[in-house]
Amino acid sequence: MKQEPLLDRINSPEKLKELPLASLPVLASEIRERIIDVVGNNGGHMASNLGVVELTIAMHRVFNSPVDQFVWDVGHQCYTHKILTGRNDIFDSIRLKGGLSGFPKREESVHDVVETGHASTSISAALGILVGKRLKGEKGKVIAVIGDGAITGGMAFEALNHSGHLRKDLIIIYNDNNMSISRNVGGLSSRSGISKTSSYVSRITATRSYQRIRDLIDKGLLGIPFLGYRIFQFVMRMKRGVKALFLKETIFSELGFEYVGPIDGHSISMLTKVLENIKKLQKPVIVHVVTKKGKGFSKAEDNPADYHGVSPIPSPDDKISLNKHTFTSVFGAILFKNAGKDNSIVAITAAMGKGTGLKSFQGEFPERFFDVGIAEQHALTFGAGLAASGFKPVIAIYSTFMQRAVDQLIHDIAIPKLPVIIAMDRSGLVSSDGETHQGSFDIPLFISIPGLVILAPGSEEEFDLMMTYALNSNRTVLFRYPKAECPIGISGTDLPVETGRGVFLKRTSCQFLLITIGGLVTEALSGCEILQTQGLDIDLYNIRFIKPIDEKYLLELISGYSHVFLVEDGSKKGGIGDSVASLIAENNIDIFFQHNGIPEKFLSQALRSELLKDCGLDGSGIAASVNKFIGTETLIKMKFLEKQII
Numbered sequence: 099m100k101q102e103p104l105l106d107r108i109n110s111p112e113k114l115k116e117l118p119l120a121s122l123p124v125l126a127s128e129i130r131e132r133i134i135d136v137v138g139n140n141g142g143h144m145a146s147n148l149g150v151v152e153l154t155i156a157m158h159r160v161f162n163s164p165v166d167q168f169v170w171d172v173g174h175q176c177y178t179h180k181i182l183t184g185r186n187d188i189f190d191s192i193r194l195k196g197g198l199s200g201f202p203k204r205e206e207s208v209h210d211v212v213e214t215g216h217a218s219t220s221i222s223a224a225l226g227i228l229v230g231k232r233l234k235g236e237k238g239k240v241i242a243v244i245g246d247g248a249i250t251g252g253m254a255f256e257a258l259n260h261s262g263h264l265r266k267d268l269i270i271i272y273n274d275n276n277m278s279i280s281r282n283v284g285g286l287s288s289r290s291g292i293s294k295t296s297s298y299v300s301r302i303t304a305t306r307s308y309q310r311i312r313d314l315i316d317k318g319l320l321g322i323p324f325l326g327y328r329i330f331q332f333v334m335r336m337k338r339g340v341k342a343l344f345l346k347e348t349i350f351s352e353l354g355f356e357y358v359g360p361i362d363g364h365s366i367s368m369l370t371k372v373l374e375n376i377k378k379l380q381k382p383v384i385v386h387v388v389t390k391k392g393k394g395f396s397k398a399e400d401n402p403a404d405y406h407g408v409s410p411i412p413s414p415d416d417k418i419s420l421n422k423h424t425f426t427s428v429f430g431a432i433l434f435k436n437a438g439k440d441n442s443i444v445a446i447t448a449a450m451g452k453g454t455g456l457k458s459f460q461g462e463f464p465e466r467f468f469d470v471g472i473a474e475q476h477a478l479t480f481g482a483g484l485a486a487s488g489f490k491p492v493i494a495i496y497s498t499f500m501q502r503a504v505d506q507l508i509h510d511i512a513i514p515k516l517p518v519i520i521a522m523d524r525s526g527l528v529s530s531d532g533e534t535h536q537g538s539f540d541i542p543l544f545i546s547i548p549g550l551v552i553l554a555p556g557s558e559e560e561f562d563l564m565m566t567y568a569l570n571s572n573r574t575v576l577f578r579y580p581k582a583e584c585p586i587g588i589s590g591t592d593l594p595v596e597t598g599r600g601v602f603l604k605r606t607s608c609q610f611l612l613i614t615i616g617g618l619v620t621e622a623l624s625g626c627e628i629l630q631t632q633g634l635d636i637d638l639y640n641i642r643f644i645k646p647i648d649e650k651y652l653l654e655l656i657s658g659y660s661h662v663f664l665v666e667d668g669s670k671k672g673g674i675g676d677s678v679a680s681l682i683a684e685n686n687i688d689i690f691f692q693h694n695g696i697p698e699k700f701l702s703q704a705l706r707s708e709l710l711k712d713c714g715l716d717g718s719g720i721a722a723s724v725n726k727f728i729g730t731e732t733l734i735k736m737k738f739l740e741k742q743i744i
Contacts, residue, residue: 104117104124104128105128109184111158111182114158114159115158119367119370126155127394129151129155130151130393133148140190140194140530141530142192142530143175143177143200144392148392149275149389149391149393150243152365152389153243153273153363153389154182155178155182156366156369156370157241158182160374161377163209164208164211165237165238166238166239166240166241167211167224167239167241168211169211169220169223169224169242169243170214171214171242171244171248171254172216172245172248173214175243175245175273176202177189177192179209180206180207183207183209193530193531194703194704195702195705199702201213201214201215201531211227213534215533216499216534217248217251218244218250218251218252218254218472220243220248220254221244222254222260224268225240225242225257225266225268227240228266228268229264239267241269242268243273244270244271244272244273245273246272246273247449247472248472249272252475252476261353262353263354265381266382268382269382270355270382270383270385271387272385272386274360274363274387275363275388275389355382355383355384356376356381356384357383357384358375358376359387360387360388361385361387361388362387362388363387363388363389364390424582424584425523425555425581425582425583426455426523427455428558428584429455430457433455433492436565436566437462437463438462440569442488442490443466443492444466444491445466445467445491445492445494446468446469446480446491446493446494447477448471448473448476448477448495449469450494450496453496453523454496454523455494468480474499474502474503474506475503475505477493477495478503478511478518478520482506482514482516482518485516485517486514486516490519491519492520494523495521495522495523496535497524497525497526497540498528498534500522500543501540504543504544508547512548512550515573516574517572517573517574518575519568519575519576523579523581524537524580524581525537526578526580526617527667527696528706529703529704529706530703530704533700536696537580537668538668539669540576541666541669542668544645545645545677550575551575551576551645551646552576552643553567553568553575553577553642553644554579554615554616554642555577555616556591557586557587558584558586559587559588559591560588560591560592560640561584563595565577567595579617580617583620585619588603589603590602590640591603595642596648597643597648598646598648598649598651598652600613600639600640600642601639603619603623603638604623605638606635606637608635608636609659609660610634610636610663611637612636612638612639612662612664612665612720613639613640613641613663613665614639614640614641614665614666615641615642615644618665618667618715618720619640621715621716622640622717623717624716624717625665625720625721625724626721628717629721632721632725634724634728641664641674644674647677652678652681653681653682653687656682656687657687661691661728662692663692663724665693665694665715666695667695667710669698670693670697671695673693673695675693676693679691679693692727694713694723695715701713
């Protein structure tokens with residue numbers, strides 16, 4: 099008789115605690131199979147989740163969620179947590195429209211404490227939650243789980259410093275897998291393996307008996323008249339020196355943390371013992387666990403960057419299928435081509451070398467490639483320094499992560515007018531990752547900054563022309579483009595770039611004009627075709643420049659139409675549509691104007707095609723909006739006038 103899978107019995111952390119310790123490795127294996135199967139069908143974060151299965155089991159075994167609260171940094175490694183907290187029966191829906199989020203989500207479960215999606219935030223949030231609990235007189239521990247990639251972010255160090263100062267009983271689990279998305283950089287992100295000596299010594303220091311004896315000795319030394327404090331200081335220095343020979347703890351100890359580790363992050367029994375000990379401590383603690391990203395799936399273990407975020411695949415053993423001709427790959431190829439001709443071009447990324455298309459650049463020009471880690475603010479100001487030294491820095495960062503570096507763009511780049519190029523990948527609507535990863539806000543955030551140039555390529559040819567323009571402009575230039583297939587051979591996009599002016603992609607002698615920006619060129623063309631089949635001719639203008647706009651040229655252009663409709667794959671409020679509307683109003687241009695963009699709300703996970711449809715920005719939605727805007731009566735009247743003229 100086939101035995102019931104252990105996973106089928108687990109619908110809460112309490113059920114997990116009922117299982118014998120010896121059965122937990124079997125449970126870990128079942129969870130891995132579940133994650134591989136679902137991610138294979140839906141896409142999602144595979145390697146990061148496979149690496150923390152045992153750690154998550156041990157955490158839920160020792161602590162009592164939701165009284166004890168877990169804060170996952172980035173949150174993309176929370177799949178095991180979701181499975182163990184009553185969501186296994188709907189885990190098949192993860193990252194699908196209307197299904198589970200791929201990140202912690204407060205509305206999903208009381209076990210999801212904060213909503214995350216960006217890196218380096220966990221320690222700050224966890225400390226705030228802990229202080230709030232103590233101010234209210236509540237019990238319960240707060241545990242932050244942060245990887246060696248995320249801890250390179252400046253915000254994490256700010257929070258570590260404050261946590262050590264407050265001396266609250268915060269628990270930080272430092273998940274050391276030597277990876278973020280691309281391979282990590284920086285002093286904290288490397289390791290030489292687990293030393294048995296350091297692991298044993300640090301586990302002893304985490305026991306309550308050791309802590310009690312140490313406190314007694316410290317109090318005794320301080321109680322010695324006259325010389326007590328000096329002797330205490332001497333002993334402390336000696337202790338730190340001896341421990342530094344064995345333990346990788348210096349920076350954490352100096353910040354006020356008790357350090358435990360490194361611990362084998364795939365040994366549930368060892369993890370359980372250590373967590374049981376540190377649970378009793380009333381001081382800030384760092385638990386250093388060493389894990390293998392992609393654990394249990396050989397392809398993911400060998401290529402964790404490739405299997406960080408995967409597209410849906412037929413089976414876990416099949417090769418990941420990716421469309422190579424995307425805006426991302428086109429950007430990488432164009433930059434690579436230009437870098438071969440210009441030695442002053444340097445590329446910068448914030449832990450996203452492969453994701454932003456810079457892998458070939460890194461391989462061919464390693465001395466001009468800089469991965470700064472998960473540190474977007476540093477990336478921009480580092481680029482500013484390179485520009486001040488006469489180089490041409492190109493910084494590739496996802497739109498959603500550019501939100502973290504607004505001040506650096508204004509203060510360090512725009513004000514001194516430095517020629518830095520920023521390539522904002524994943525602008526507009528982004529598949530599957532949900533609210534935290536939508537690239538909706540870059541236009542409203544940056545359109546008002548003086549001196550910037552913001553360009554939106556709509557095809558491969560146009561991207562190539564725009565990159566040449568940017569590299570020769572001696573200005574701060576931002577590109578914005580979606581995570582989508584990049585069109586080739588669209589008529590009009592191969593015309594020379596003129597500052598502030600766009601190009602017609604379709605032009606007749608009609609009264610109606612549709613304006614689009616690069617990321618929606620394909621959808622706008624589709625909308626025009628649909629309208630044409632319905633008997634409505636409409637011209638299509640790709641505005642190219644979000645900033646600056648040649649105002650006189652644009653006003654003359656649109657004055658020749660009765661109705662002008664603009665679509666953009668950015669926030670409708672504060673976007674390019676609002677700018678054009680203001681321009682029309684200020685100059686008393688007698689036309690009907692409307693625009694559509696991403697609505698003012700946070701959009702949950704869905705495919706990009708589904709999001710475009712929901713926002714009315716796919717071909718059908720654009721055609722419907724234009725028809726509604728122009729109105730049936732207007733169409734009938736114009737057709738009648740056409741017949742009268744004939």
